[in-house]
Amino acid sequence: MDLIDLGAAGAKPADFDEILDRIRQKFGFDHAAYAGSNLIAGTIHAYVTYPEQWKQLYLDEQLHLYDPTLATAARSIAPVHWARLEKTQNFDRVFRNAADFGIVPQGLTIPVRGPYGDVGMLSVTRNCKTDEWNGLIPTILSELQSIAVHVHDGAMRSHTLTRTLHAPHLSTREIEILQWTAAGKSQQDVGDILGISHRTVEVHLRSGRHKLYALTTPQAVARAIAMGMIYPL
Amino acid sequence: MDLIDLGAAGAKPADFDEILDRIRQKFGFDHAAYAGSNLIAGTIHAYVTYPEQWKQLYLDEQLHLYDPTLATAARSIAPVHWARLEKTQNFDRVFRNAADFGIVPQGLTIPVRGPYGDVGMLSVTRNCKTDEWNGLIPTILSELQSIAVHVHDGAMRSHTLTRTLHAPHLSTREIEILQWTAAGKSQQDVGDILGISHRTVEVHLRSGRHKLYALTTPQAVARAIAMGMIYPL
DNA sequence: ATTGATATGCGGTGAATCCCGTATAGGTTG
DNA sequence: CAACCTATACGGGATTCACCGCATATCAAT
Numbered sequence A, B: 001m002d003l004i005d006l007g008a009a010g011a012k013p014a015d016f017d018e019i020l021d022r023i024r025q026k027f028g029f030d031h032a033a034y035a036g037s038n039l040i041a042g043t044i045h046a047y048v049t050y051p052e053q054w055k056q057l058y059l060d061e062q063l064h065l066y067d068p069t070l071a072t073a074a075r076s077i078a079p080v081h082w083a084r085l086e087k088t089q090n091f092d093r094v095f096r097n098a099a100d101f102g103i104v105p106q107g108l109t110i111p112v113r114g115p116y117g118d119v120g121m122l123s124v125t126r127n128c129k130t131d132e133w134n135g136l137i138p139t140i141l142s143e144l145q146s147i148a149v150h151v152h153d154g155a156m157r158s159h160t161l162t163r164t165l166h167a168p169h170l171s172t173r174e175i176e177i178l179q180w181t182a183a184g185k186s187q188q189d190v191g192d193i194l195g196i197s198h199r200t201v202e203v204h205l206r207s208g209r210h211k212l213y214a215l216t217t218p219q220a221v222a223r224a225i226a227m228g229m230i231y232p233l
Numbered sequence C: 001a002t003t004g005a006t007a008t009g010c011g012g013t014g015a016a017t018c019c020c021g022t023a024t025a026g027g028t029t030g
Numbered sequence D: 001c002a003a004c005c006t007a008t009a010c011g012g013g014a015t016t017c018a019c020c021g022c023a024t025a026t027c028a029a030t
Helices: A013-027 A052-060 A068-074 A089-099 A130-165 A172-182 A187-194 A198-211 A217-226 B013-027 B052-060 B068-074 B089-099 B130-160 B172-182 B187-194 B198-211 B217-226
Strands: A031-038 A043-048 A107-113 A119-125 B031-038 B043-048 B107-113 B119-125
Touching: A013 A031, A013 A043, A013 A119, A013 A130, A031 A130, A052 A089, A068 A089, A068 A107, A068 A119, A107 A130, A119 A130, A130 B130, A172 A187, A172 A198, A172 A217, A172 B217, A187 A198, A198 A217, A217 B172, A217 B217, B013 B031, B013 B043, B013 B119, B013 B130, B031 B130, B052 B089, B068 B089, B068 B107, B068 B119, B107 B130, B119 B130, B172 B187, B172 B198, B172 B217, B187 B198, B198 B217
Parallel strands: none
Antiparallel strands: A031 A043, A031 A119, A107 A119, B031 B043, B031 B119, B107 B119
């Protein structure tokens, strides 16, 4: 089984378009799309194989705000089968427009989430008989899930690599104390846990704030999470 | 390809133990483990096929705080191959203890994240020749990825079925104030910016902490970032 | 029409945090 | 070997935060 290697450093937008096209050709989909949000970089990025006119209409009408495939996947852990979407007004609004381009409500959206609130969604669709679709999906779902993870990983890496190079260095004590702070412990609590004075805890927090160019401890926690030094608990 | 259906409503802990055992037997792993955190319910749950004595030692020594497989996967989108873990003091601490139980640093941890800051990690390990391990993993990685998603989905459902599932709803004011707080502003600063008293700012912060089940403001900031409500600045 | 919940606003007080200092030990560099 | 830097440790006092109250307005349910 030939997995598409997407984790390579330095992947560019052209690469993503190529990756999606290869997904489309390999599995026989009409279209494939990847939409991702990067909170750290403050960007939303999308790569699609849809026709240019549909893309334009989608943007002009801001259909991403109503797209039930994205909204439902945003609240799901598992892949979302479009057949299970509720037939709401938003559903009609998006798919009535899409029908003009031969895009049918038969598809799949796979959400993937990163550690800093970033989300990527890989969508695929194909206009074919229901039996054929239902026969195809179970045989490739696992591979699509894996591909979705790697597409998102690649998209995030292409943004965060340059930021990581400038990450300030925090000592193990500073990181440890920031981690406990992010977990809801007071300075006294942290002192008790680590067997040091709460004063000492304060010194390390101050030092951490300084290194992260943060004015306050909550800001230091926010930045440490963004830089992958600690994680939310 | 026989996918294990884990999304069935009402899965119980015994079911998870059985699921992990089936994963172990199907793929020939020595052990399989699933550790998940549910920020909304404020719980951490784990199901493992490890020997009882190792489980006890792991808990007694609180090794989950030092486990590099969890820490690294917590910061990753893609699956984490244990071979790539840094040989730190924490690494030695965990795997030196684990060696007494025949558990080797040859494994894989797959992180899966849900829409409300919840994270699940599926770990598998096997004590065999490196060549054998490296030959096995690529052939089943996609399927494991899919299984991890479904295990986590099932774990979350088993909690949300008993509790009302909803992302904590924060008011626009609460989110706005948390955002400014994460940006390094003091309560007085935020009050000045929004034209309200710093007391009022404190009330919204307290309300936000309550809704996010956070003990402190830094913890609320951390969770709000994890849930995609605000972002680091 | 009443009740309850939520959103938004504010004050007094004590605890916690932060800023200003202090110290020793170990490692690196000239 | 001395100087400098980093890591790690602590105290006093001022400021900020958090907890305990209070209030009005709006909306939804009964």
